[in-house]
Amino acid sequence: MSILVDKNTRLLVQGMTGREGEFHTRQMVAYGTNVVGGVTPGKGGGELNGIPIFDTVAEARRATDANATCIFVPAKFAKDAVVEAVDAQIPLIVTITEGIPALDMVYAVNLVRSRGLRMIGANCPGIITPGECKIGILPGEIFTSGSVGLISRSGTLTYEIVDELTRAGLGQSTCIGIGGDPTPGTTFIDALPLFEADPQTRVVVMVGEIGGADEEIASEYIAKEMSKPVIGFVSGRTAPPGKRMGHAGAIVSGRSGTAQAKVEALLRAGVKVADTTHDIPALVSAALKQEPSVH
């Protein structure tokens, strides 16, 4: 088991013929992801490495029975790409594109939710179930299959932590990069219940950062609903207020969104919070040892 993606995932790539789309489609195929089609308006009928290209998502869905899509189209057109995927009722939409206008994403996220579909991103590295399916731009070789579920607001920081976990012999069930935008399609509290219900996942690592209140909201959920241990990490402890630290979502405004407030909320919820990425594998190992054998 795992969450959201596995060997039964049938993936479309919107923007497959662009520079990023083409490169990462090859990488995903090389990893073993079942890429069943690409969508580029005007290039329908063609193919890329044997993968058929369609003009529209609806057409691609009819021909391939795809159940997920990965969006690489430029920021200007990303909202339309999401809306098109929603219209074609693709259950899982992974939006990699960064720099999408905030109002576009507010519309897209609310539309996706209203239809009972799911989006991961935007501005995210994607999702991976090691050994089965990778959607997005994550470097596949650092992941290995195991029992750690991981949810993160940051891409490269995820790689850093996964690399440490893998080196310590701690494989992963599924890793989700939810992205650094202010209104992500999947938040911590959207993903935590999935890990809680997944038999393969025995411990969850949650990687937060400054800005917003997602970590605080997640803390309340963890305290009430999670039986599995959660290990937390929060980046941006030394970030000054009022400055946007790269991610559009990473800004401490006034009294809210500080790393300290997030760490305190997590600790109150019984989450073990790592001071540094280097401490995460030890905390995960300890949690696995203490974990009750039966739920």
Add this chain to the structure above:
Amino acid sequence: MKIHEYQAKEVFGRFGVPVPKGMVCQTPEKAQSYARDLGRAVVVKAQVHVGGRGKAGGVKVARTPEEANEIASAILGMDIKGLSVRKVLCEPAIDIREEYYLGVALDRDSQRNTVIVSAAGGVDIEQVAEETPEKIARLPIDPLLGFQSWHALDVAKRGGLRSDILPQAAKTLRGLVAAYLASDANMAEINPLAVTSDGQVVAADGKMVIDDNALYRQEALQQYYEESEEDEIEAEAHRRGIQYVRLDGTVGVIGNGAGLVMTTLDEVSRAGGKAANFLDIGGGAKAELVRNSLEIVLMNPQVKSVFFNIFGGITRGDEVARGILQAYDELQLSVPIVIRLSGTMAEEGRRLLEGSPLIPAATMQEAAQKAVRLAA
């Protein structure tokens, strides 16, 4: 992108928000002639991209044209929280009976643009929210429904606005939301919305922040862009398209990915040092960008060492190495550089850097310690 009060009011006015007929002045003489033509008391307001102007003495009422001249010459050139005032906005002084708050902002928790109304206007709304949250009414806008007339009336009523003002206030609120949406703002507010003694509402102040990601489609607003007044290096980085934030330490930091760079700053602090900046080269950076980034970081004379922290995903270690070597060739580098290179093509990168004066480190923690020691 922050814009000035007078610019926000220009935009609001186009969407039916009642705004005072003011004039932007860059000289005391212009302020004086404005006051003379108006023939009544005027308010002179500093135009700077920072809050708290009033407390700093940047907003004053002038009863005569001569006084307008004096006040404008005192405010122009004034330093408010490190920013110098280059323009003042002169407006007719209004007789204020009541002050309300109207605002709209992107609310991350509801994932919607959220309208905020309060009868407790004219003061810091965050303070009101904290101390007397019952005085604030909110309405998250469902983007599939839009912000309709009944929404405006409902939230204005719940915000405690007087019933005789409600129709005007609701219309103003819809204008504000329309301006916000059409401008790709992530915050727009009128604080205070003044009710005059003859029962008219007017936006006595205006504020708007535009989403940088949407500026490409906001041609009319692009002219409002002003280079970062606080910092020349940040302005130069912006020109070169580099994500840079100046901080006040001595260890220059360059990394790939916002979360990793933020964590790198934290690691520098844990090692007992202080970062001089945040710089994210983003994903898939080429050698040229790496070279430019190093140049930007070294423009800050306080930088005593540089810490490169790269975990390659789409960023390739060999490209980063080539960029650093290019910088060595083209710039006179006298500051020690510590590099931690992992992930995609990291080995090739490390091989390229062999024989260079760069100081390698195996982990981010080890690199932080080395960089901090070298900056001491």
